[in-house]
Amino acid sequence: GQQLNQSPQSMFIQEGEDVSMNCTSSSIFNTWLWYKQDPGEGPVLLIALYKAGELTSNGRLTAQFGITRKDSFLNISASIPSDVGIYFCAGGFRNAGNMLTFGGGTRLMVKP
Amino acid sequence: KAGVTQTPRYLIKTRGQQVTLSCSPISGHRSVSWYQQTPGQGLQFLFEYFSETQRNKGNFPGRFSGRQFSNSRSEMNVSTLELGDSALYLCASSLDGGHQPQHFGDGTRLSIL
Numbered sequence: 001g002q003q004l005n006q007s008p009q010s011m012f013i014q015e016g017e018d019v020s021m022n023c024t025s026s027s028i029f030n031t032w033l034w035y036k037q038d039p040g041e042g043p044v045l046l047i048a049l050y051k052a053g054e055l056t057s058n059g060r061l062t063a064q065f066g067i068t069r070k071d072s073f074l075n076i077s078a079s080i081p082s083d084v085g086i087y088f089c090a091g092g093f094r095n096a097g098n099m100l101t102f103g104g105g106t107r108l109m110v111k112p
Numbered sequence: 113k114a115g116v117t118q119t120p121r122y123l124i125k126t127r128g129q130q131v132t133l134s135c136s137p138i139s140g141h142r143s144v145s146w147y148q149q150t151p152g153q154g155l156q157f158l159f160e161y162f163s164e165t166q167r168n169k170g171n172f173p174g175r176f177s178g179r180q181f182s183n184s185r186s187e188m189n190v191s192t193l194e195l196g197d198s199a200l201y202l203c204a205s206s207l208d209g210g211h212q213p214q215h216f217g218d219g220t221r222l223s224i225l
Contacts (some may be wrong), residue, residue, distance in 0.1 A: 041219075042217050043155075045213050045215060090155075097162060098167075098206055099167070099170070099213055100147075100155075
């Protein structure tokens with residue numbers, strides 16, 4: 001089946017640093033979503049992207065829908081301790097209901 | 113606004129038993145999707161229901177089934193449980209489908225002994 005390659009698998013950074021993670025796919029998607037999951041909870045939607053080339057921000061978070069439709073990246077600026085968690089990318093198709101394919105996740109650890 | 117509610121939060125079963133998990137979507141949401149999350153396989157799509165009809169299905173055996181009621185609440189059932197079915201089962205809802213993002217519940221942690 002389709003696979004999303006998400007990298008890096010984990011990051012250990014200093015508070016205040018910027019973070020970048022990305023997802024690549026062998027297939028085209030027309031929707032890219034980024035979620036964050038904290039221990040014991042479900043994924044929480046951070047940013048949704050619907051157009052190739054789209055760049056969207058949500059506070060300190062910025063995500064882009066790659067022009068080839070096969071990739072997306074998420075940047076977090078000036079990281080803070082509460083950014084700790086696992087970040088997932090997910091790809092989907094607008095005309096195919098809500099079947100999302102997820103990346104393997106990036107575990108972010110922030111050192112105060 | 114209440115989020116997606118999943119019950120129970122934790123469940124312990126033994127091999128061969130069956131289990132039913134419940135999901136109440138956000139009010140007004142008509143699409144409900146189910147995902148399985150395991151350390152080895154990550155998040156994998158099980159199926160989606162919209163207006164009481166299964167609209168999409170992932171690559172899982174027939175032991176996994178679901179349904180949706182007229183009030184959009186959904187249940188998923190797993191029969192003849194296997195050790196490998198131990199996982200976090202997540203439900204997500206959206207307004208309709210496709211162009212609307214999915215919002216997840218906190219999941220049901222199923223452990224098979």
